[in-house]
Amino acid sequence: MIQKIQLMKVICFCLSVILVITFSFSSCKKNxxxxxxxxQNKGMISDDSLLTLVQYRTFQYFWDGAEPVSGLARERFHVxxxxxxxxxxxxxxxxxxxxVMAILVGVERGFITRxxxxxxxxxxxxxxxxxxxxHGAWSHWIYGETGKVRPFSPKDNGADIVETAYLIQGxxxxxxxxxxxxxxxxxxxxEIDKLWREVExxxxxxxxxxxxxxxxxxxxxxxxxxxxxxxxxxxxxxxxAASSPTYHVPAKAYHKGWAGGxxxxxxxxxxxxxxxxxxNGAEEYGGPLFWAHYSYxxxxxxxxxxxxxxxxxxxxxxxxxNWKWCSLNPKNYAGYSENCWGLTASYxxxxxAAHSPGEINDLGVITPxxxxxxFPYTPDQSMKALRYFYYIQGKKIWGEYGFYDSFSxxxxxxxxxxxxxxxxxxxxxxxxxxxGLLWNLFMSxxxxxxxxxxxxxxxxx
Numbered sequence: 262m263i264q265k266i267q268l269m270k271v272i273c274f275c276l277s278v279i280l281v282i283t284f285s286f287s288s289c290k291k292n293x294x295x296x297x298x299x300x301q302n303k304g305m306i307s308d309d310s311l312l313t314l315v316q317y318r319t320f321q322y323f324w325d326g327a328e329p330v331s332g333l334a335r336e337r338f339h340v341x342x343x344x345x346x347x348x349x350x351x352x353x354x355x356x357x358x359x360x361v362m363a364i365l366v367g368v369e370r371g372f373i374t375r376x377x378x379x380x381x382x383x384x385x386x387x388x389x390x391x392x393x394x395x396h397g398a399w400s401h402w403i404y405g406e407t408g409k410v411r412p413f414s415p416k417d418n419g420a421d422i423v424e425t426a427y428l429i430q431g432x433x434x435x436x437x438x439x440x441x442x443x444x445x446x447x448x449x450x451x452e453i454d455k456l457w458r459e460v461e462x463x464x465x466x467x468x469x470x471x472x473x474x475x476x477x478x479x480x481x482x483x484x485x486x487x488x489x490x491x492x493x494x495x496x497x498x499x500x501x502a503a504s505s506p507t508y509h510v511p512a513k514a515y516h517k518g519w520a521g522g523x524x525x526x527x528x529x530x531x532x533x534x535x536x537x538x539x540x541n542g543a544e545e546y547g548g549p550l551f552w553a554h555y556s557y558x559x560x561x562x563x564x565x566x567x568x569x570x571x572x573x574x575x576x577x578x579x580x581x582x583n584w585k586w587c588s589l590n591p592k593n594y595a596g597y598s599e600n601c602w603g604l605t606a607s608y609x610x611x612x613x614a615a616h617s618p619g620e621i622n623d624l625g626v627i628t629p630x631x632x633x634x635x636f637p638y639t640p641d642q643s644m645k646a647l648r649y650f651y652y653i654q655g656k657k658i659w660g661e662y663g664f665y666d667s668f669s670x671x672x673x674x675x676x677x678x679x680x681x682x683x684x685x686x687x688x689x690x691x692x693x694x695x696x697g698l699l700w701n702l703f704m705s706x707x708x709x710x711x712x713x714x715x716x717x718x719x720x721x722x
Contacts, residue, residue, distance in 0.1 A: 304652070308644060311651060312691055313370065315633070319663035319688040320367045322679060323360035324381075326662055328352050328405035331388040332381050334360035334685070336402060340660060340677035350405035355424040355555075358431030359685020361385065362558055362699050365438055366692045379446060382435055386452045389428075395420035395477060397460035397508070399428060416485055419478035422465045423489065426498040429457055430559045433709070434702040462502035462510050472518025473498060473510065491519045492538040493548060497556035504712025515716050525569055531618075532585040534578040538570050546586060546618035547579040550605040550631040553638065554686040558693070559703025563637075567718045577638040583631065584642050586618035594625040596670030600649040602642070603631025607667040607683055610674050625671035629664040634686040636694035663687065 306314070328335050328350050336353040337344075361382065368378045392408030393400060398420035402411040412418035436453040439446040465473045467483055476485035489495050499519050502510035516522065527539040531546055540548040553576040565572040587602030604616040607628035616626055632639075632646035650664055657675045658665050666683050668675045692698050703709065704720070713720060 305648075308648075311647060312695065315647065315651075315663055316366060316370060316688045316691055317372055318661070319684050320363050320370075320372050322662035322681065322684045323363045324367060324373065326679075327360070330405050331392075331403075331408070332384045333357040333388065333403075333405070334681040335405070336681060338662065338679045348402075348411070351411050352403040352405050353424075353681045354399045354401060354403065354421065355427035356681030356685055357385075358424075358428035359558060359689060360681060361431040361435050363685055363688045365434060365702070366688055366698065369692075369696070369698055379439070379449065382439075382449055382453075386449065386456065389456060390452070394459075395479060396464040398422050398425040398465075398477075400424075416478060416481045417476055418480060419476065420465075421476060422462070422473065423475055423495055423498055425460060426495070426501050427555060427558075429460060429501055430497055430556075430703065432456060433706050434559050434699050437702040437705050458505075458507045460501075460505065461508045462505045463508040465502075466510060466514060470518070471511075471514050473502060473514060489519065490521060490541070491525045492552070493541050494552045494555045495519075497560055500556075500560060500709065500712055500716070503716050504706075504708040506708055512716050520569055523569075531582045534581045534585070536575060536578055536582075538575055540579075543617055543619065543622070547582050549615045549617040549622075550580060550583055550603065550635060551682075551686065553579050554605075554630075554634045554690060555682075558686060558689045559699050560709075561697070561700035561704045561720070563700070564720050565718060566720075567716065573638075580635045580638040581642075583618055583635075584639060586623070587627075592620070592623055592625070594623075594669075594671045596627065598649075599642070600645045601627060601670075602646055603628050603633075603635075605631035605683075607631075607680065608676060608678055609667065610669055610672050624669075626667050626669045626674075628667040628683065629658065630666075630683040630687045633664070634690040636691050640694065 322338065323334055326335065326338055327333060331352060333352045334356040336348060336351045336356065364378050364381060367373045368375050388408060392403055393410045400410040400419060401413040401417065401421040401424045403409065404411050410418055413421070432453050436450045440450040465477065467474050473489045474483060475487040475489050477483060478485070489498060499515045503512060503515060519525070525539055526537055527544060529536045529544055536547055540552070557576065562572040562576055583604055584602050587597045587604065588599040590597040604618060604623060605628050606615040607626065609616065609624055609626050614624055616622055616624055616628065629650050632643050636643045650658060654668070658668050660677055662679050662684060665676065666678050666680050689699055693700050
């Protein structure tokens with residue numbers, strides 16, 4: 262009986278989505294010319310419906326668009342089916358962590374049933390158990406058909422502990438979602454717990470150094486030699502390493518390694534917004550906006566503080582600096598405005614780039630996920646960006662799986678491509694803005710609360 266009720270809910274939701282999509286395609290077409298005022302309002306749906314529509318389309322990247330063997334997230338999807346690297350079925354481990362969170366959103370929004378999600382997660386967990394791992398950690402990329410490593414670079418052919426951290430962040434949210442469910446759901450949660458406990462975070466201190474290293478290869482060992490120092494997108498790595506019940510990393514690695522014994526602190530102010538964390542290579546304006554997203558898909562920044570920062574204020578200020586830079590548009594790029602903004606890592610006109618404010622790293626490319634994943638920090642500016650992307654740019658940047666990865670009016674460049682690591686934060690952070698779903702799930706983990714306390718974080722008002 263319960264399954265029938267769930268099915269009816271999904272059917273009703275799908276009918277409503279069809280009506281919204283039908284209407285929205287019409288409104289999208291009417292508004293591509295950039296009309297404003299009352300004429301534009303006639304073709305608009307409510308902001309709430311627009312958010313749901315964006316989440317629905319973006320969810321499909323991780324559902325219908327998933328790698329078919331594993332059910333995990335493809336690294337990329339190109340509408341023209343041209344893949345120069347022959348990687349249509351290559352899995353991204355970090356993007357898959359974002360993707361499993363997106364599936365939870367799909368259940369809560371009625372896009373799929375809880376049973377649908379359960380079955381997909383069972384397939385995912387079984388696959389992850391069998392795929393290549395190194396000291397419990399996965400590689401950056403995996404061949405979907407085989408579960409074997411696809412090297413990210415010649416010597417990066419083993420463990421990637423940062424990508425693994427993004428995956429575990431997502432899996433712990435899934436564990437918490439099912440942990441008090443039916444017997445079979447509890448069994449799934451137990452299998453996820455096993456994967457979490459098998460990650461040897463302490464191995465990545467390279468024989469006990471007071472810092473974590475990004476890569477390890479069975480062939481090249483520690484030759485990549487990339488120590489993870491703050492501040493960038495990797496805070497979640499140190500949180501998980503400190504929280505591990507089996508391969509715990511002491512707090513001194515966080516304070517001496519990540520925080521550099523306090524060297525992580527600085528002071529920079531732009532447009533009246535201050536940054537007190539030293540953004541690696543981007544101290545003046547802050548780094549690409551994914552630094553304010555990836556670690557905070559599950560880790561709730563709203564009241565998160567430690568001796569180094571108030572993370573909510575830092576993320577908000579970084580976002581506002583990014584928005585203001587695009588609004589002022591000092592490089593005079595076509596299209597930039599207070600409504601068309603967002604610089605982060607994405608496809609770029611000449612390849613892939615970590616776009617951010619500043620003379621060097623702003624290349625005239627807007628990436629929708631930058632503004633949309635910032636909804637919790639800048640709801641007004643993000644909503645204006647969403648309306649601009651959807652109603653003004655329209656079909657030029659909108660497709661089957663939501664907004665395409667990036668575009669440039671300056672260079673008349675509108676590629677129809679998607680990246681999992683940009684799609685995932687969009688749906689997850691919009692949901693965190695709307696309901697706090699993923700924040701609440703991840704922060705409900707007892708181990709995470711213990712790890713945060715160990716590192717000296719506070720999470721109260």
